Amino acid sequence: MTTALAGCSEIASNAPVVGESPTGSASVTEGERASYSEWLGRGTTQPSGLMNVSSIGGSALTGDAGDSGEENERIQDDALAMVLLEWGLQAGFVVSESTTVGLPDPTAEDTDVDRAHWINGTRVMEGEFDPSRIASAQEDAGRVEDDGDYTLYIDDEKTLAVSREAVLWTRELSPYISNTTGRAKAHIAAAASPESRYAAEHDAFADLQDALPNRGYSGVVFDPAGGVLEGESNTEYTQIEDTELESDVLGYTGSSTADESSLTASVAVRYPDADAVDDRETIESALGAEADERTIEIDGPVVIVEGEYVDL
Numbered sequence: 001m002t003t004a005l006a007g008c009s010e011i012a013s014n015a016p017v018v019g020e021s022p023t024g025s026a027s028v029t030e031g032e033r034a035s036y037s038e039w040l041g042r043g044t045t046q047p048s049g050l051m052n053v054s055s056i057g058g059s060a061l062t063g064d065a066g067d068s069g070e071e072n073e074r075i076q077d078d079a080l081a082m083v084l085l086e087w088g089l090q091a092g093f094v095v096s097e098s099t100t101v102g103l104p105d106p107t108a109e110d111t112d113v114d115r116a117h118w119i120n121g122t123r124v125m126e127g128e129f130d131p132s133r134i135a136s137a138q139e140d141a142g143r144v145e146d147d148g149d150y151t152l153y154i155d156d157e158k159t160l161a162v163s164r165e166a167v168l169w170t171r172e173l174s175p176y177i178s179n180t181t182g183r184a185k186a187h188i189a190a191a192a193s194p195e196s197r198y199a200a201e202h203d204a205f206a207d208l209q210d211a212l213p214n215r216g217y218s219g220v221v222f223d224p225a226g227g228v229l230e231g232e233s234n235t236e237y238t239q240i241e242d243t244e245l246e247s248d249v250l251g252y253t254g255s256s257t258a259d260e261s262s263l264t265a266s267v268a269v270r271y272p273d274a275d276a277v278d279d280r281e282t283i284e285s286a287l288g289a290e291a292d293e294r295t296i297e298i299d300g301p302v303v304i305v306e307g308e309y310v311d312l
Helices: 058-062 083-101 131-136 180-192 203-209 280-286
Strands: 051-057 113-119 122-127 143-147 150-154 158-162 166-171 217-222 251-258 263-270 293-299 302-309
Touching: 051 058, 051 083, 058 113, 083 113, 083 122, 083 166, 083 217, 083 251, 083 263, 122 180, 131 150, 131 158, 143 180, 150 180, 158 180, 166 180, 203 217, 203 251, 203 263, 280 293
Parallel strands: none
Antiparallel strands: 051 113, 051 217, 113 122, 122 166, 143 150, 150 158, 158 166, 217 251, 251 263, 263 302, 293 302
């Protein structure tokens, strides 16, 4: 899902910060409601309280350009650019499992998949589906019941919820899910009612879900207790956890799009309060240093950084 970025290029130096205002901030693309937000219900976090979501748009699923087999050090060294991989890999789990529940291949050109989401172990597909085709693959379900517009197929290993507009499934094997049917119903309730959504409980999360434009790849990591940047990532690539940003931030969200030779990536970071925000020099060093152009906006407890990477 991220192979369009393969290929080496020289590392850019001192990416210009454009659009600076007299206050030292800059203007980035206006945000919109994140596509995954309507699925985040109360009770859909990990047991630790963490909300971790990844999402891939349908055009990104079918538009993969192929892998040259080479690595791009300019991307791997940049925590802002690497949000593409962070969100793409997890959402890829949804794609790889989709045919096992009776869905057509979401990467095929003739499928009607709008987005795929990974939400703390729950897999969600949005688009246009044929419930009868999926039903024929659920002969071994222990029981079947209805929940609003959804038909639920429940067995010892998973709960599958099917409608014409969305299909979601939860598995007992997930370390993040203790009650597959309860989790599925929490997602369905959130999609039906804004009052049932996670953002209704957490204003700081609501700041993040509305901060960035929707692009091909997106996601969010949030914990109301803070500390989401504590520790280090376990990959060889530079991710946000590996930067010098204040470790006690409440959450961050990313949004990116890529083609064969360029990348646009944005990150919004939500601090506990405005006084906790890192100084501008630290932010510039941590996010987007490899970008050809970069904008930085500091708005109270929220920092938004957007980078444009060209000729990759």
